[in-house]
Amino acid sequence: MNKTIKTIINVIPIFLVPLILERQKAKAHPDVQNVKNATIRTSKTVAHKTSAFTSHVKDKVVTNSSEIKxxxxxxxxxxxxxxxxxxxADRQRELRPENVRKRGQKxxxxxxxEISKMNKKLQKSIDKRHKEEQKDIDKRHKQLQKNMEKMQKYERKVGYTPHSLDQQTEIRGEKLEKQNKKEVQKMNKKLQKSIKKRHKAEEKAAQDRQKQLKKDMENSHKHDTKSSNHSTLDSNHHTTQEGAHRIKTLSELKTIEAQSGEKPYSHSPKTNQPTSKLSNHQHTTSDDDLDHASLFETHYQNMAQHIAETQHTHQDEALNRTSKNSVKKQER
Structure with missing residues (x-):
């Protein structure tokens, strides 16, 4: 194994070195250099043209898209x-009188x-209900007839004869009817008496209230006049020497007027105007009091009318209740 590796390492350079040298020589050849330069130039021109074309296409697309938008x-x-x-236009056409008329007719x-359809359905339901009610009525009649027949059979069996009342029972029924009528009459009399009594008491209470209100109004009016007279007499006390003491009552004021012969709160006949500032003040206060009194009287009249109406309604309700009770007792 090691020998083979050594031989490969020693043999490979023998083949590779001449190949590398030949490749370098081929690269250094002028024709190869010319071809290389030509390819570089062509690639540059192609890249430049493609970039220009893409930019042109992009601009065209942008402009066209904006125009399309x-x-x-x-x-x-x-x-x-x-x-x-x-x-x-459709709305205006619909608002025309002829179109409105046509639409209304439609x-x-x-x-x-729709009304005819609903009437038909209603009539069908009514007829159906009437039929069911008639069936129920017929069924009840048949059942009652059966029960009556059974009762009649039982009465015949027992020996009871119907529609034959005893005279004593009839007399007793008449007596009971008379007693009930007398009781009803007595109760009606008592009811009328109690109603009249209550009416009198209510009228008396209303009159007492009216009297009390009138007294209160008179007292308030007197109090206002007294206070105004006190103020006017105090002012006159400083200007005149006759008033040595303060006037406290209307009688003293009248005596002073009779003695002096002057009316500090009167009007002059020519000008129809107050003779002094005090008389003017007195008239304004009295007019205000009269206005308040008239308002109070109207308010009291409205309240009295409202109370009378409520009393009438209560009386009507009580009479209705009593009449119903009497009718029920008579029926019993």
Whole structure:
């Protein structure tokens, strides 16, 4: 094995060295150099031309794609515009009176057809239900007839003769009927008395409330007039020497007016204007009090009307209940 390897190593250079030398000589030959240079030049020219062609093709593709995109966008816009205009034209056409009339007639016809169909279905269901009800009624009649026949057979067997009431039972029934009528009349009288009593009590309470409200209004009005008189008399106390003490009541004010013969809150006949600032203030306060009093009276009237309506409704409900109870007792 080692000998063969040694022989191969020793023999291979003998063959390879001349081959390498011949190859180098062939490369150094001028024809080979010319061919090599020509191939290099051709490869360079081909690469340059291919790059130029690819760039040209790329530019063309870009420009064409942009143009195609713009044309497609324009077509899309035109299509959308035409579609919108067509829809608007259709809508305007539908809004015309003749088209509206036609559409209404069409809808009316469709509704009539649907109504006729629904009527047919309803009539079928009604007929079906009537048939079922009639069957049930006939069945109940037959069952009742059978039961009556059985009862009649049993009565004949026992010896009972129907429709033969005793005089004592009839008299007793008449007595019970009279007693029930008397009881119903008594209850109705009691009910009427209680209703009248309640009405009187409610009217009395309403009158008391009205009187109390009137008293409160008068007291409030008197209090306001007293306060205004106090303010005016205090101001007059500093200007005049006759008022040695403060006026506390309307009687004192009247006595002072009678003694002096002047009315500090009166109007002059020529100008129809207040004679002093105090009289003007008094009139404004009294007008405000009158306005408040009128508002309070209207509010009270509304409240009284509402209470009367509620009372009438309660009375009607109570009467209905009592009448129903009396009718039930009579039926019993």
């Amino acid at each position: 713009e044309t497609m966008m324009m077509r899309k816009r035109r299509h959308d515009y035409n579609k919108a205009m067509k829809q608007e 809808l009316q016809k469709e509704n009539r057809n």
